[in-house]
Each structure stands twice: as C-alpha cells, then as structure tokens.
Amino acid sequence: MEKKEKEAENELVLPPSPTLTIGIAINGNRESKYVVKWALEKFVPEGNVMFKLLHVRAKIKLIxxxxxxxxxxxxxxxxxxxxxxxxxxxQANEMLLPYKKMCAQRxxxxxxxIIESDQVANAIAEEVSKNTITRLVIGASSRGMFTRKLKKNNLSSRxxxxxxxxxxxxxxSKGKLTSIRPSDSEMNGSTKDDSSETSFSSKNSSDYSFSSQTELGSVATYATFRSPSLPMQRSQALSTINQTHLHSRTSSLSRSTESTQFKSPDNNHSRCQSLDNAAGNDDMSSCPNSSESREAVSQNSSHRSLQTDQQSWLPDQISTLDAQTDNNPSExxxxxxxxxxKLRTELRHIREMHAAAQSETIDASQKLNTLSKRRLEEAMKLKEVCxxxxxxxxLARQEKAKCEAAIREAVHxxxxxxxxxxxxxxxxxxxSHEAKEKEKLQNYLTGPLQQYQKFTWDEIVSATSSFSEDLRIGMGAYGTVYKCIFHHTAAAVKVLHSKENGRTKQFQQELEILSKIRHPHLLLLxxxxxxxxxxxYxxxxNGSLEDRLLRKNNTPPIPWFERYRIAWEVGSALVFLHNSKPEPIIHRDLKPANILLDHNFMSKIGDVGLSMMITTDSSSTSTVYKDTGPVGTLCYIDPEYQRTGLISPKSDIYAFGMIILQLLTAKPAIALTHVVETAIDDDNLTRILDSEAGNWPVEETKELAILGLSCAELRxxxxxxxxxxxxxxxxKMKEVANKARNSISNIQSAHPSHFICPISKDVMDxxxxxxxxxxxxxxxxxxWIETxxxxxxTNLALPNKNLLPNYSLLSAILEWKSRKQ
Structure with missing residues (x-):
C-alpha cells in the first residue's frame, strides 16, 4: 500500500511545458485588438509560446x-x-504591424x-496544418459561435x-472567451478522466461529508481556473487511485460472489435487485453481472462537469459499501x-493546492496594495514636481523680464x-578744424601767401587720361576744358591752345587775379x-548759364526764382570786383557762357583772362578810364567802349543788363533790348518771358526787366x-525768390526726393x-535721348539708350499717392 501511495504521488509531478504555436486570425477590424490582447493574457503565462498572425486577403483579379x-x-x-x-x-503589413508591436511589448x-485566397476558412485551415498550430484564436459574434444551430454564413463557424x-x-468576443472547440487529444483525455472519476465515485466512503465534497469541488474548480495544468494533475491523481481501488474491489467482490453462489442463486439475484434499488440505475458497479453495463455508463458520462460527477457518485458509494458490508463486514x-x-491523501493534496492558491492571492493582494501605495507616492511626487x-x-519669467529690462537699459x-x-x-x-583755420589764418597774416598749387605736366596728363575726348567738357577761343580727378576731387583743367605772347599774357593775367582774390561767386582756382x-578750376x-538758358543738349529749365537768385549772385560778384583793393578789377568779358553753375545751381563768374586792373584818381570822384583795344564778345561789349575805346566798371554793368534780360526771356542777346522795350510799352511782357521757368510774378519781373534795360543803356x-x-x-528780388523757393520746398517736402524726376522736376508716373x-x-x-x-x-556719354522700368519705385509712388488721397 505504501508503494502504491508513492507511485500516486510521483504521478502528480508536472512534466515540463512544451512549446506552443498559437495562431491568431486577424481581419484588421476593431475586434482584432481584443483577440490579440486575450491571446497574450491567456497563453503567455503558460511558458514558451510563438504567435502566428494570420491574415487572409482576397486574390487580386482587377487592377x-x-x-x-x-x-x-x-x-x-x-x-x-x-x-x-x-x-x-x-498595406497589409502596415495593418498588422500594431498587433506585432503588442506581442513585442510582451x-x-x-x-x-499573409494568405491570398478567396476561401478564408479553408486558407486558415491549410495554414494551421502547414505550421502545426495547436491553438487557434478567432473572433466570434456576440451571439456565440459553437451552438447547435450554426449559420452557414458565419465565418467563425466555418x-x-x-x-x-x-x-x-x-x-x-469583446475580449472574453465565448466558446471552445477542443481538439481530439483533449476529448480523449477528458473521456478518460471522466470514466476514472465515475469508477472512483463508486468507492467513496459514506463518512465523507457533503462539506468535504463541496470543499473539494470548489478547490478543484478554483485550481482549474487558476492554472490550466491543475485539471491534468487532478485527473492523473484520480486515475491512479481509481485503478488501485478497482483492483482491490474486484478481488473482494469476486470472493463474496463465490461464497454467495455456493449458498443460493436466488439470494444472489435478490441481492443484486436490492442493490439496484438502493444505488439506482446510474451506477451498475455493485452487481457482479453488470460490469459491462457499468463501463458503458461511465464512458457515456465523460462529458459531464466535475461538480456533477462529485455529486453523483456519493449515493453510489454509499449503496455499494452497504452491499459489501452485508456480504463481508470485516473485508x-x-x-x-x-x-x-486515499481520499484523505487526495484531500490533503487539494488543500495544499488551495493553500498555495490562497498564498498567491495574498501575495497578489499585497503587491496590489504596494502598487497602490507606490502610485499614491508617485502621484504626490508628480504633484510636487508640477x-x-x-x-x-x-522664476524663469521673472528672470526673462529682468533680462529684457537689463537689455533695454544696456541699449539705452x-x-x-x-x-x-x-x-x-x-x-x-x-x-581741430578751428585750430587748422586759425593756423592757416596766422600763416596768412604772418607768412607769404601761397597763391596757388603747382601741378606737374605728368599729373595733368594722367588726370585727363592723356586729354581724352571723352573727358572734354568745353572749348573756347583761348583753350580747351577737360574734366579730371585730382586727389579724389573732381576738377576742370583749362589748357591754352598755344604759347604766344598774347595768350601767355592772358594766362598770367587770369592766374594773377584768381590767385589773389576769393569770393563765393567767383570761380575757384x-x-x-x-x-x-x-x-x-x-x-x-551744371555747366554754363548759357547752356541752361538756351536749353542746349535739352538740359532742364531753370525756375524763375533760381534766376532771381543768379542775378543777385552775379551782381554781388561784380560789386566785389569793382571794389577790390588796392585796384578795381573790370572783367571785360562778362556773358552767360562765362557764368558757371554747380550742382546746386549756384553761379560763379569765370574766365577772367581778359580782366584788367585800373587805377583811380584820388582827386576825382569818377573812375579813371583807360584807353585799350576793344576786346570781349559781341552784343555784350559796352557800345561807348566800342566807340571811344575807354573802359570803366560801367562797361561790366552793360553786359550785366543784357544777362538780366536773358535770364527773363532765355533769348539770344541780339536785339534783345528792343524786344523787351516794345513788350513793356505794349504792356505785354509776359509774352516774351520764358514760360518754362514757371509762373513769373508780374510786378517783380517787370521791375527786374526795367532794371536790366537801364543797365543796358547806350550812354x-x-x-x-x-x-x-x-x-x-x-x-529785394532775392527775398521774393527765397519765399517762392521755401513754399515750393514745403510742397515738395511731402514728396520723397527720389520720387522727383531730375529732368521734369515732378513726381514720376x-x-x-x-x-x-x-x-x-x-x-x-x-x-532727352532723342537729341x-x-x-x-553726369554730362558723360551714355553707353546705350536702353530704358528699364523701375517697378519697385513705381509701386512705392503708387502707394504714396493712395495714402495722399
């Protein structure tokens, strides 16, 4: 008996779990996620497993x-x-990738x-056979799958x-197991277990109380759902006990049957009848002649549940033990x-498993409490971190505000x-400038006056690019003028045509006069x-006044107020020359061609080569005239000087009068005095005025015209x-011009300077x-470029006559005009 107990205990040891191949049918809908999650929770704890994610897509017939x-x-x-x-x-791989990641996380x-087939059920069945998949997890509808009445169109059923x-x-379905279709091996195992339990139930003692049965059933049920291997352990233990019990019971029943047969056949029959009545029709094991019926009954009841088996074999045990007690009490x-x-041994084993399950439950509860406590601690830490x-x-905002304030303060x-x-x-x-000026003044007062700077011939040739025609800006009777650059400063070089005595005398005369005098409206040497x-120089x-008045090369016209100013500037320069000390200077060749304009249209008198110094008689109030040969330009020479040959400062006044009349009319000097006198007498002065100079003030212009005629008197x-x-x-005319210029400047100040055309002096369209x-x-x-x-x-030659639209400037002008409106 001890040997049998040891063998029964050895049979309860679990074999190592084999590798399971689990197949999961996935169609990509929302239910597939719950199917994979259930499979992971179900089969991962069992040991070494491998998942096969099966997806069937239809064959490609159309493109x-x-x-x-x-x-x-x-x-x-x-x-x-x-x-x-x-x-x-x-696309199929991308669809299955999240489910593979779920497996990788576990x-x-x-x-x-991925299977390509139009028959989903057959394709999955072939893949299961091909990969030897022993477990297949599929999705089911909410109504159940393995019912007695299956619908033909149910894919899960197929x-x-x-x-x-x-x-x-x-x-x-919805993450819960709804039904199982067991394999053949599980069917055979369950049939064997049920038959063993049924045979074993016929030998239980009547002293085994109903509470013990309930405890065994509950423990077995708990163990079954707690671990998938517990039913197998229990089946092996019950099988061992039942085999030992059947062997001993068969031998005892055979002996009692022999003794009973020798006594009386009728008694045997009546005994079997009473056992049948006591035990019922469900268990025929108490009668020796019904052993084959008992085996058939036990095989047919293989699909009953464990709890039903435990409840059904208790009356059979009682009746069987009663019959055995009547035949042979001691045995x-x-x-x-x-x-x-044996039952106590099994009960002890089950209680140990129950205790182990309770211990695991307690451990799990403790772990849950620990995790809850840890979660609370982590929540507190998270709150502190927040x-x-x-x-x-x-603090960062405050520091940022301080930093911005510091930056602003630093910028300030x-x-x-x-x-x-x-x-x-x-x-x-x-x-420094004042010191230099003071030093220059001191040097001027104390030392000899530096009359002019001397240039070498090589410097002149280099500055004019060997007297290039592209740099020539003018030509006169006595020499040619070229534009050049000396020490990064633009200058004009006048080169005499020859070195004759007369030319040399004029050169020395101009050099002597310009080197000794300085005036804002005299050309600087x-x-x-x-x-x-x-x-x-x-x-x-802006070239000469003559070019601007006669509009040579289509130069822009000079406004009337600028002409007023030019008349005053020329007059002030003549007053300076006529009152110079120690001797007055007479220009003798004053004309618009010798009056030059800078970039601001400021006028300066040049070409003083014909100027001469005259002496005055201290005993007379009038200027001493000097008899000279007539020189100068026709129409600007004093008529009395031409008639008598006597020169005086009023000879320049005559030329100045002609210049005033030309400033007003922009007409040639020939017969100009007669034209102006006739217009004034006819009260039609505006007809002969230069209309391109703007709107002339009538009274002031008439006064200035009368002044010009008086200066141009014959006597x-x-x-x-x-x-x-x-x-x-x-x-007085200058003040009028300044007022007009200021008003126009105020008007034009509203216009950005780069909006004004240099030629038309108006906003460009x-x-x-x-x-x-x-x-x-x-x-x-x-x-302009037509002529x-x-x-x-710049007065330089244009490389070409191409014109490119300035769209950016046009956009700015249009925007400015829209704001102005």
Missing part, C-alpha cells in the same frame, strides 16, 4: 486605373500588376503570415469546422479504511554712450601748371550805379532707369 475604372489583371502589364500587388502587401515572438482536429479553436471495513486514507515646475516657470546706455561719443567726436573735429599754360556740374552816364541802385533791387544708373520719367528721358548722347546728370 484600378487612373480613370477610376477596373481592368482584369490579365489585361494589365506585368510590372503594373506586380507594383499593385506589392502596394497591397505593404516579449513574445510573432510572425506575420473556420472552426474546417480547422484540423489536432487544433483547439478559441472563440473570443468491507478494510476497504473502506483504505479508501478513506509645483516645482510652475515655480521654475515663474549704449545709445547715450554713442551719442556722447558722436558729440565728442564732432566737438573734436570742430576744434585750385592750381596751375605755368610751364604748359594749364589752369585747374573747381568742377561745376554810360545813364546806367545806374551797381552798388547803390542795382544791388538793393536785386536783394512711369519711372525708368537709364544707362547712367539714374531714374527718370519715361517721357522726359525719351525726349543727346550724354547723361543729363
């Missing part, structure tokens, strides 16, 4: 086209069909198997029906004791420092090369004095860029 229709695959090129298949395969190996017999099929008592001992984060953010301090540095630099420059008869950008004594009569009128780089009004520059090849701004 979509870009037009939206479908073509049979046989009518499509092979490369297009292969590309379409590859795209569908990639550290489970998972393979993706998969279960087509699955191989060695595979167990699990149907899962039955021994068998009962043996059975009780509070610290908010504090850090607030830097700006103040820059302004102070700029002011200091300006003060230093001003002090920068230097000279006496050896080759070259004079270097300051460069005047010298009829001409007014330049300083006491002419210059005051010109100063169609700005274009010329070859010189300046922007002009298209109509004005087109009219000129030079730039109106």
């Amino acid at each position: 979509p086209t870009p037009m939206g229709n479908l073509l049979p695959i046989s009518q499509v090129r092979e490369d297009v069909a292969a590309a379409y298949k590859k795209e569908l395969e990639w 550290k489970v190996e998972a393979d993706i198997i 998969i279960s029906a087509c699955a191989p017999s060695f595979c167990t099929v699990y149907a899962v 039955c008592q021994v068998n009962i004791n043996f059975e009780i001992e 509070l610290k984060e908010e504090e850090a953010k607030e 301090v830097k700006g103040r420092a820059d302004r102070e540095a700029s002011l200091r630099q300006e003060a230093e420059m001003k002090a 920068l230097g000279a090369c006496p050896e080759h008869g070259c004079l270097v 300051e460069y005047m950008e 010298r004594k009829d001409r007014p004095g330049l300083k006491d009569r002419v210059l005051p009128i010109l100063e 169609e700005p274009c860029v010329a070859a010189d780089g300046y922007t002009y009004e298209r109509k004005a520059i087109e009219k 000129n090849d030079i730039s109106p701004m």
